[in-house]
Amino acid sequence: MRYAVIFISLLVLSGCGDDKPKKPAPSQQGNPVIQIPDFQNEVPPPPVVKQEEKPPVIIQPRVDQDALRRAELAAQQQRERLASTNNRTVLASQQAKTPQTHNQNYQSLKIGQDVSTLPVNRDFIITADRYIYATLIDSINSEIPGRAIVQVDRAIYGGSGKQELLPAGTKLICSYGSLQNIGSTRLNIQCTRGIRPDGVSFLLSGALVADMSGRTGLIGSVDRRFFERYGDAFVVAVLSSLSSLGSFKSPDGSFQSTAAENLANNLGEVTASILEESKNVKPIITIPAGTKIVIAPITDIFIRQVEQP
Numbered sequence: 001m002r003y004a005v006i007f008i009s010l011l012v013l014s015g016c017g018d019d020k021p022k023k024p025a026p027s028q029q030g031n032p033v034i035q036i037p038d039f040q041n042e043v044p045p046p047p048v049v050k051q052e053e054k055p056p057v058i059i060q061p062r063v064d065q066d067a068l069r070r071a072e073l074a075a076q077q078q079r080e081r082l083a084s085t086n087n088r089t090v091l092a093s094q095q096a097k098t099p100q101t102h103n104q105n106y107q108s109l110k111i112g113q114d115v116s117t118l119p120v121n122r123d124f125i126i127t128a129d130r131y132i133y134a135t136l137i138d139s140i141n142s143e144i145p146g147r148a149i150v151q152v153d154r155a156i157y158g159g160s161g162k163q164e165l166l167p168a169g170t171k172l173i174c175s176y177g178s179l180q181n182i183g184s185t186r187l188n189i190q191c192t193r194g195i196r197p198d199g200v201s202f203l204l205s206g207a208l209v210a211d212m213s214g215r216t217g218l219i220g221s222v223d224r225r226f227f228e229r230y231g232d233a234f235v236v237a238v239l240s241s242l243s244s245l246g247s248f249k250s251p252d253g254s255f256q257s258t259a260a261e262n263l264a265n266n267l268g269e270v271t272a273s274i275l276e277e278s279k280n281v282k283p284i285i286t287i288p289a290g291t292k293i294v295i296a297p298i299t300d301i302f303i304r305q306v307e308q309p
Contacts, residue, residue, distance in 0.1 A: 122159025124303050126166070131214070132156055132207075132295035134172060140220070140287040142187050145177045150191070150209070150293060158303075165303040171195045172295060174209060179283045182224065186217030187285050191295055200303070207297045214294065220287035229281045 126132075134150040149171055156166035174191040189209035194202050210216050 126301040136291040
């Protein structure tokens with residue numbers, strides 16, 4: 001670089017000296033003489049020497065050996081914790097697959113077991129733990145066994161809550177009998193068939209009818225039929241008592257009215273017979289139409305769906 005500057009300076013100085021016009025020397029013929037610059041006498045520029053580029057100096061950072069050892073120790077501890085967690089997970093899965101028992105010969109005891117099913121899609125199943133809310137359409141009188149129709153009030157959906165299985169308005173056909181005992185106050189009713197508004201029909205395996213509190217059986221107005229049970233026997237007993245008044249004995253005790261005695265005996269037998277027959281007189285319960293009830297299935301109800309082609 002220094003030599004290049006010197007060379008440029010010489011060129012500038014040499015150029016400045018040649019700016020003065022030179023008078024041409026007179027020739028013999030009077031023509032001007034053209035001066036040709038002499039390039040041979042010019043001084044050549046000095047050669048440019050390239051300096052060698054030194055490689056950059058890389059300063060190595062100072063390594064903290066203590067920090068490095070601490071980082072390696074933390075990484076090792078982390079790997080040990082992960083390995084311990086994986087071992088516990090594998091052990092827990094193995095224990096779940098093979099339950100531990102206190103008795104090593106558990107299988108040899110032949111103990112009965114309740115085995116569960118595989119997971120089931122309950123979208124089209126009404127399980128037995130559900131209630132079907134309905135209204136009694138027919139009035140019930142238990143003097144003669146018969147049937148009753150109930151109507152579903154609320155739509156019943158599947159387990160996922162997306163599929164409507166029993167729409168509101170579904171009719172259920174139920175049957176009932178008579179009260180069996182004198183002190184009975186609840187009538188047992190069972191539903192055996194259902195009909196949806198779209199015509200789908202399904203059977204029920206004796207679904208029980210309960211009140212709104214879930215208690216099996218329906219309550220209503222109970223007629224215990226007290227007069228039918230004891231009225232005839234009471235009348236016959238009175239007649240028997242009156243007839244006994246006509247029988248008497250003579251003062252010496254040898255005479256007695258045989259007709260009155262025979263009548264009293266006959267009426268007593270009739271009274272006993274009437275009381276025996278009154279045991280079969282059963283109370284009558286009346287339940288009005290419009291009573292709110294619930295249906296409790298005792299088995300799961302499967303509703304078929306139309307298969308799309």
